[in-house]
Amino acid sequence: MLYVKAPAKINLILDVLQKRPDGYHEVEMIMTTVDLADRIGLETRKDGQIQIISTDRYVPGDYRNLAYQAAKLLKDTYGIREGVSITLEKKIPVSAGLAGGSSDAAATLRGLNDLWNLNLTLDQLAEHGAKIGSDVSFCVYGGTAFATGRGELIQELPSPPNCWIVLAKPAIGVSTADVYGGLKVNEVIHPKTQDMIHAIYEKDYELMCRSMGNALEAVTLKLHPEVMMIKEQMMKFGADAVLMSGSGPTVFGVVQHKSRVNRIYNGLRGFCDEVYVVRLLGDRDLLA
Structure with missing residues (x-):
């Protein structure tokens, strides 16, 4: 096989x-x-x-x-x-x-x-x-x-600045079609894409954190308030930046210092079953 x-x-x-x-x-x-x-x-x-x-x-x-x-x-x-x-x-x-x-x-x-x-x-x-x-x-x-x-x-x-990622998925499913269906394109707050590209090339961790953004997040947060609760808790426990991935509902926190990772993980495990601590792969050649 x-x-x-x-x-x-x-x-x-x-x-x-x-x-x-x-x-x-x-x-x-x-x-x-x-x-x-x-x-x-x-x-x-x-x-x-x-x-x-x-x-x-x-x-x-x-x-x-x-x-x-x-x-x-x-x-x-x-x-x-x-x-x-x-x-x-x-x-x-x-x-x-x-x-x-x-x-x-x-x-x-x-x-x-x-x-x-x-x-x-x-x-x-x-x-x-x-x-x-x-x-x-x-x-x-x-x-x-x-x-x-x-x-x-x-x-x-290139690979983004090196950091830890804490992923948390609430016990709900989100329909991508519903999220896009609820999106009003003329009201979208556009994230700073060029700033993010610059941060990645320069390996600027703080600029990467400031530039993270997801135009779908507002729609999913309105449909599923529990996603907002996870975001708030991640920030409270010490993540450097927090964002929803894709159409959700998974939220990820970016953490530079290992000492904060366990605190965030343990805090989230109190009310969220699916929590993962991972590293960025970042480079194509790590896929093999």
Whole structure:
């Protein structure tokens, strides 16, 4: 069996510019991978079928699963006769704003490229990924990137300043469609994307913290007040900056000093079951 790592991502910046004619929104995002990852196992099947086996009962085991869609896309595009069993060892929370499903799909694309000897480049895999979901292209590359379009146009960035990340997911699910549906583009407070890019290039930790922003956050906070409570508690316990990732509901705190990490973790565990302490991966070459 071939194993592939599928890391979660966080959004340091998520800006929404306008609605597009195709129904998607034009976005600008700065995303980076963190060391919380699913493990994807791929094993050839002779019967031509695509099978999903997941350790999480909330993950669909059929065509709705993005890893299934990734396998089917490559199988159909390149006329592959053999099938594949895809085992998803889930560590990333489901429906959390951390791109767990997208990362699983991206890892499936990368893994099947090797298993089926397709010899595709990362750029080619990312093009296929864009047909599956907006975050899949970024997840194919990993690392840190500035994403535009609907999220599929990827420009590599250096790794952000080194720090700890505390992730906390409340026991709710958030519909991305509902969040975008509740967004009034003309009322969006746009985050400082160029300041964030500058902070990343200069390894300026304080500027990175000041520049973090998410245009979707106000909508999700209105729909789910518990997300705001987690934000407030993270700041109270000593995080340097706090932001919601993606459409939520996961909130992440950025912490430079290890001494504060345990205090934040223990404080959040009092009322939130899913809390994780991770490091930034940051660089593409750490994805392997």
